[in-house]
Amino acid sequence: MEAVLAGFSAALTPSNVAFVALGVLLGYVVGVLPGFNRPTALALAVPLTFYMGPVSGIAFLIGISKGSATGGAVSAILLNTPGEASSAATCLDGYPLARKGRARSALLIALIASVCGDIFATFVLIALAQPLSRVALLIGPVEICAVLLFALTFIASLSGASLLKGLISGFLGILLGTVGLDAETGTPRFTFGQAELFDGLPLMVIAIGLLALSEMVVQMEERAKYHAQQSTALAAASDRLRMDEIKACMPVILRSSLLGTLLGVIPGLGASVASFVAYSWARSTSSTPERFGQGALEGVAAAEAADNAVVPAGLIPLFALGIPGGIAAALIIGAFTIHGITPGPLMFLNHAHVLNAIYASMLLASVLMFAFGYFGSGVFARLAQLPLSVIVATVVFLCIVGAYIEGGTMFGVYLVLGFAVLGWLLRKFDFSYVTFLIGFVLTPTLELSLRQALILTDRNPYALLRHPIALAILAVTFLAAWRMANRRRDVTGLATS
Amino acid sequence: MRPSDLAAGTALCALGLYTLFVVLPAQTSATGGIGLAPRDLPALAVLVVVGLSALLVVRTLLARLPLRASLWPASWHETLTMFVGFALAFAGVLAFQFAGFVLGGAVLIVSLMLFMGERNWLRLLLTPTIVVGGMYLFVTRLLHLTVP
Numbered sequence: 015m016e017a018v019l020a021g022f023s024a025a026l027t028p029s030n031v032a033f034v035a036l037g038v039l040l041g042y043v044v045g046v047l048p049g050f051n052r053p054t055a056l057a058l059a060v061p062l063t064f065y066m067g068p069v070s071g072i073a074f075l076i077g078i079s080k081g082s083a084t085g086g087a088v089s090a091i092l093l094n095t096p097g098e099a100s101s102a103a104t105c106l107d108g109y110p111l112a113r114k115g116r117a118r119s120a121l122l123i124a125l126i127a128s129v130c131g132d133i134f135a136t137f138v139l140i141a142l143a144q145p146l147s148r149v150a151l152l153i154g155p156v157e158i159c160a161v162l163l164f165a166l167t168f169i170a171s172l173s174g175a176s177l178l179k180g181l182i183s184g185f186l187g188i189l190l191g192t193v194g195l196d197a198e199t200g201t202p203r204f205t206f207g208q209a210e211l212f213d214g215l216p217l218m219v220i221a222i223g224l225l226a227l228s229e230m231v232v233q234m235e236e237r238a239k240y241h242a243q244q245s246t247a248l249a250a251a252s253d254r255l256r257m258d259e260i261k262a263c264m265p266v267i268l269r270s271s272l273l274g275t276l277l278g279v280i281p282g283l284g285a286s287v288a289s290f291v292a293y294s295w296a297r298s299t300s301s302t303p304e305r306f307g308q309g310a311l312e313g314v315a316a317a318e319a320a321d322n323a324v325v326p327a328g329l330i331p332l333f334a335l336g337i338p339g340g341i342a343a344a345l346i347i348g349a350f351t352i353h354g355i356t357p358g359p360l361m362f363l364n365h366a367h368v369l370n371a372i373y374a375s376m377l378l379a380s381v382l383m384f385a386f387g388y389f390g391s392g393v394f395a396r397l398a399q400l401p402l403s404v405i406v407a408t409v410v411f412l413c414i415v416g417a418y419i420e421g422g423t424m425f426g427v428y429l430v431l432g433f434a435v436l437g438w439l440l441r442k443f444d445f446s447y448v449t450f451l452i453g454f455v456l457t458p459t460l461e462l463s464l465r466q467a468l469i470l471t472d473r474n475p476y477a478l479l480r481h482p483i484a485l486a487i488l489a490v491t492f493l494a495a496w497r498m499a500n501r502r503r504d505v506t507g508l509a510t511s
Numbered sequence: 512m513r514p515s516d517l518a519a520g521t522a523l524c525a526l527g528l529y530t531l532f533v534v535l536p537a538q539t540s541a542t543g544g545i546g547l548a549p550r551d552l553p554a555l556a557v558l559v560v561v562g563l564s565a566l567l568v569v570r571t572l573l574a575r576l577p578l579r580a581s582l583w584p585a586s587w588h589e590t591l592t593m594f595v596g597f598a599l600a601f602a603g604v605l606a607f608q609f610a611g612f613v614l615g616g617a618v619l620i621v622s623l624m625l626f627m628g629e630r631n632w633l634r635l636l637l638t639p640t641i642v643v644g645g646m647y648l649f650v651t652r653l654l655h656l657t658v659p
Contacts, residue, residue, distance in 0.1 A: 047649075058654070178570070179516075182523060182563045189530075189556040196549035201540045203549055231596040234627065235589045403627035404634060407620040408642050410600055414607060414619070415646050422656065424608050431601060438593055442584040443519045457552075465546030 021370025024069060025378060033070040034375050037077020038382045042390060044078065045085020045097045047416070051218065052082040052098060054419075056345040060352075068353035068368050073375030075349050076329075079342050080132055080379050083285065083322045084387050087124035088394050091314070092117060093409045095226035095416070100285035100321045102221040102455075103293040106448055107306060107313030109229070114309050119255040121391035123311045124318045126260060127267045129384045131319035134271035135278065135326035136376045143334045152483060153280050155466030160487035161280075162460040165287065167491055168294030169449045170498040176444070183440065184449040190215055191457025198465055210425040217286060217455060219417050219426050223433025224440070224447055227413045230406050231438055255311075263315040266296045274320030278327025285324040286455050292320030294452065298498070307448065326376060332357050333369070514576050515584035520567035527561035599623055612650075612658040616643035 024030075037059075044055040055078050063071030086098030091108035104124060111120035166184075173180020193204045194214030205211040270292035277288040296316035297306040306313045329346070331337040336358030338344035350357050355365050362369065417430040440447045471477035478485055535557060539550040585593070603619025610618065617639040624635055650656050 054654075176516075178563055178567050179519075182560055182567070185556045185559045185563070189553055189560065192553040192556070196540075196544070198546065199540065199543040199549055201543060201549050203539045203553060204534070206538065227600070231593055231600075234596045235592040401629065401634065403624045403629035404638050406627055407623040407638060410603070410623055411616055411620050411642060412646075414600075414604060415616075415650065418607075418658070419650065419654065419656065424604075424659070427604050427607070431597070431604065434600070435597065442589075443515055444513065444584070445519070461547070461552050464552075465544070468546040 021367070021372070021374035024367065024371035025073070025374035030067075030070045030073060030371075030375060031378065033066060033074045034077045034379050035382050037074040038081040038379050038386055041078035041081020041083075042085035042383075042386050043081075045082035045101075046088045046394070047097060047412075051420070052079055052342055053345060055082060056342055060345055060348045063349045064352050068350075068355060068365075069371040069375060071349050071353060072346065072372050073379065075346050076325075076372070076376055077379045077382070079325045079346075080322070080376075080383055081386070083132070083325050084125065084128040084318075084383050085390075086321070087128065087314070087318050088121065088390070091120045091124060092394060093226060093405070093412070094229045095409060095413060096218070096221050098285075098321075099217040099221060100289050100324070101317070102217070102225065102286065102451060103289040103317035104314055104321070105221075105225050106293065106317070107308075107310045109225075110307065110309035111311070111314065116253050116309065118253050118391060119259070119311065120309075120314055121394065122255045122388075123260070123263055124314050125384065125387040125391060127263065127270070127315035127319040128322040128387070129380055130267045131271040131274055131321070131323035132326060132383065133377070133380045134268070134319075135275045135323035136373070136380060138275050139326045139330055139333070139376075140373045143330050149279070154470070154481075155463040156470060156478070156481045156484045157487065158280060158283070159460065159463035159467045160484040160491065161277075161283075162287075162456050162463060164487055164491040164494065165291045165294070165452070165456055166460070167495045167498060168291065168298060169452055170495070172294055172297060172448045172452065173446055179444065180446045180449045183445045183447065184453040187450040187453025187455075188457045190220075191454045192461065197458070197462050208425070210421060210423060214458065215429070215454075216420055216426065218420050219429050220433050220454060221451070222413045222416055223430040224437035224451070226409060227430060227434035228437030228441060230409050230413075231434065232441060233402065233406055259311055263312050266312045266316050267319045269299075270296065270316040270319035271323045274323025275327040277320070278324035279330050283459060285321045287459065288324045289317040289321040290452050290455055292316045333361065334359065513584070514571070514582055516567055516571040517576075518582040520564045520571060523564035524561055524568060527557050527564060531557045531561065595626065599626055608659050612647055613643055615659070616646070 025034075040055065040059070041052070044052065056075055059075060059078055063074060066074060082098055083100070086096060086101030087104045087108065089095045089097040090101040090104040091112050094105050094109040096102040096105055108120045108124065111117065169180060169184040170177060173183075191214070193211055195202055195205075195212045202212065273292050273295065274285075274288045277283050277291065278285070293306075293313055293316050296312050297303050300306065300310075300312060302310075325342070328338075328343050332343045332346065336356065338347055347357060355361060355368065413430055414427050417426040418424065420426050437447060439445075440450065478488075531554070535550065535554060539553055541548055541550045543549060583590070599622050600619070603615065603622065605615075606618045607615030609615070620639040620642060621635055624638065629635060647658070650658055
């Protein structure tokens with residue numbers, strides 16, 4: 015603790031504070047803008063750190079990461095367009111809240127959850143980086159596969175009124191998740207000769223088309239109705255997030271922060287998986303699951319807390335073992351290298367003062383994140399009060415530009431249009447696009463880990479006995495599936511009677 | 512159960528069977544890979560989609576819904592708006608690609624605003640100017656991306 019306090023004295027220099035603030039602000043703007051994602055911003059910013067000190071440079075990059083994770087919620091809530099791919103889960107309840115005239119409350123709960131998740135994971139990073147990284151080493155493909163199979167059981171609880179249609183959507187998502195070069199053999203699947211599809215369908219493009227563009231078309235259909243709601247939203251300018259609502263969200267925020275931290279430590283899983291799993295968990299454990307998808311503050315809080323907890327947690331394997339947990343961490347290695355620091359166990363001995371100053375800067379970034387987010391949410395909430403024609407036209411244009419920036423070609427733009435049509439059909443035929451997205455998000459990692467698990471166990475089920483963690487997770491998976499099936503049967507029985 | 516489930520189930524079943532017997536063999540490889548063949552997971556997903564869609568059709572038929580109920584889930588007005596909305600978006604994308612970022616973007620925004628009933632000329636002028644101009648500067652100056 016003393017070392018961290020010493021780190022604060024090194025971190026609280028005017029220049030360092032300015033760089034951290036600049037990083038958080040830039041990250042926030044990056045997060046708000048659809049299509050301009052965190053890795054792109056970090057890639058552009060890494061060369062700039064050459065002109066900064068090691069603490070300022072790395073804190074600047076971490077500020078961008080943290081700020082973008084928070085800013086992603088703004089466009090997700092106001093425009094149903096995720097600023098970051100990991101904010102797609104925030105759209106599910108954030109946008110319905112905004113349509114009810116509670117945009118400011120949704121933005122504030124997203125901010126509180128983001129900051130709580132971020133601070134929780136930062137403290138875990140400071141206190142437990144070394145022991146947790148050893149745990150991360152115990153998590154191999156077999157265990158990751160078990161975790162993802164567990165996550166798939168949430169499809170049942172998120173299916174909405176019809177389990178059958180929810181499962182169909184989920185498996186359609188899984189099918190589209192297999193598009194691209196096969197990870198093991200490198201052979202193309204469903205690419206139809208298009209090189210742009212070799213890396214698979216980008217989540218950002220799917221989320222923009224499925225959630226944002228299709229919603230704008232629905233808004234065009236309901237323009238008369240929306241105008242009525244718009245006046246309600248204006249009248250609800252006094253919308254305030256009540257203390258009892260924050261208290262009600264706190265258990266969900268804490269659980270999701272813990273979940274995000276645990277999933278963030280595991281290399282390769284990422285924030286998108288964490289936010290969807292946290293959202294699903296919050297819904298399945300809620301006493302009023304029917305509110306989810308209709309504008310539940312807990313849904314926004316769960317997705318945002320987990321999303322933001324992943325950022326500091328992803329640095330745990332990087333700091334302790336030198337293993338980047340994701341693209342963002344891999345890019346941050348660049349800044350370490352520029353300043354002659356090699357991330358890994360020796361960093362705790364050779365560069366302890368730098369590390370402590372980075373920890374302090376991370377906590378400073380959390381405070382600044384709250385300040386920018388608090389004032390920013392007030393400004394951005396006013397966007398929801400613009401006339402519908404301005405909002406729809408602007409969002410459609412931003413969708414197109416976002417899709418163009420994502421891939422740098424027009425191919426992504428046409429894909430967005432295609433997925434917007436699919437999104438419209440899913441809405442009208444009452445199929446769940448949540449389960450579709452969950453299936454899509456989980457598939458690439460699930461397939462890879464399943465393959466590795468099959469190779470490691472030589473397809474012998476008894477070999478699982480050598481993986482007690484995986485066995486425990488699989489047992490929980492079966493229990494969860496059995497419980498959900500029973501609950502479904504109860505609900506169906508009640509509905510029939 | 513809704514009457515439109517019958518249409519959705521039949522369409523998904525037909526699409527799934529087409530994928531299973533035509534697209535899957537042409538677009539995936541059945542061999543290679545030590546753990547799983549590249550075709551295994553997509554084939555499994557398609558099979559499940561076909562099976563569940565068939566089940567949806569059967570359950571909808573067994574529910575004995577009114578014969579005169581519409582199989583299409585949207586009203587005539589909603590369908591027409593959807594077609595016009597997507598046509599405008601598609602035309603905007605074409606303009607974006609062939610007429611350029613600034614002109615295409617402005618055409619897209621103004622046409623959508625007019626379609627939405629906007630007649631305030633100040634808004635029609637300011638919205639494309641601010642949004643397209645701001646994004647153009649951001650994309651070209653800050654990101655150094657080449658735009659159409």
